[in-house]
Amino acid sequence: MSEQGTTVVLVDDHPLYREGLAGLLATAPDIDVVGQGGTGREAIDLASRLHPDVVVLDFTMPDLDGVAACREIVAAAPGTAVLMLTMSDDDDLVFRAMQAGARGYLVKTAAPTSVISAIRTVAEGGAVLSPALATRLASWFATLQREHGPLAHLTARERDVLGLMVKGRDNAGIAAYLDVSPKTVRNVASSVFAKLGVADRSGAIAAARDAGLT
Template identity: 55%
Template sequence: MPALRVLVVDDHPLFRYGLSAALAAAPDVEVVGEASGGGVAVSLAASLHPDVVVMDLNMPDLGGIEATRRIVAHDPGVRVLVLTMFDDDDSVFAAMRAGALGYLLKASRPTQVLRAVRSVGDGEAVFGPAVAARLPAYFAGGPPERVGAFPELTARERDVLRLLADGRGNTAIARALVLSPKTVRNHVSNILRKLHVPDRAQAVSRARRAGLGEGPGPAGPGQVGTVRP
């Protein structure tokens, strides 16, 4: 029986190398490539034709959810196993909708990851215990919150983005969401990184194009786009 061809995608070199080595040590697995970002992963998946892609979600260029969507759309025969630190409902359900067949947390033991890779390679859906416990509710009535625009953001980050699109500054957002200003700054930084935009003004522009925000138009100097996160 031919070895299972695996592509490993993660932006942390040490984790990626360690995972690749652990998988390659199995006699029935061949690691055919590694990618440090989603854009490279999409290209490698198209050229290498792996059986399984082990996919991180949070990466600096193209996020893992969008990369999964593109890979599966190009070749439905490729199975994607998400391996990430994020266990929030938004990430889990967005990955499922994108076409991922499995979802594990990075805290999983190497033997669990290897077993999941084999199972996903055989076409079986695999979810870690923390994720599996929430699946009945998802299939019974849908996810707790519909994830539309920006599925790479958490629910709280989308709340912050909506308020940014309303023209509110960090202090107003902190009051509205009952958060500390520092927490709001951290959320804004995460939003900019995940949306791959250089500043708040670009994030607001994207949010408004997606239909978020019902407040005033673009703020002038001293408001949205001028205060760094």
């Protein structure tokens, strides 16, 4: 950050909203708006010339959308953090923005104090998502872990047995709970060990916990 505080460029194709945001940031003594633009290309040009600490970027703009602009800004000005501030909270757009290098994503309904706080956070190298988006992102990663993680190839029965192991039940307890024979539990457990690449129950439990199974 510069001596005058956090330098910010605002890019939004609605001048009224952009000026309102500039007025809001003027109330924060540690934030200095050094440039404004209304298109994706202007965002890239301003970031390349001014190297601000933060570019606050809308998604829907003439000539180049916010995700494409973000990708080019990150390449042209690696020290500049991009904070997406847009109307859409579509999951796909959020993921695309983060993949493009955005450090934060807020919807325009966010409280003014949240926007100011987000700018400060991304300027310091942190990441920002609204609580609702963060919850959905965590859920998405959990689903991805289940579908592609080490437990993805287990059958439903194998997951049941492994889950009961994690809860501390022995083979007899698992057999009683699932209403199967102890031999069946031993066979299923052996299959679980083989698929997880572990030698015993403790290894399977450790692998399950690492994968988020509790």
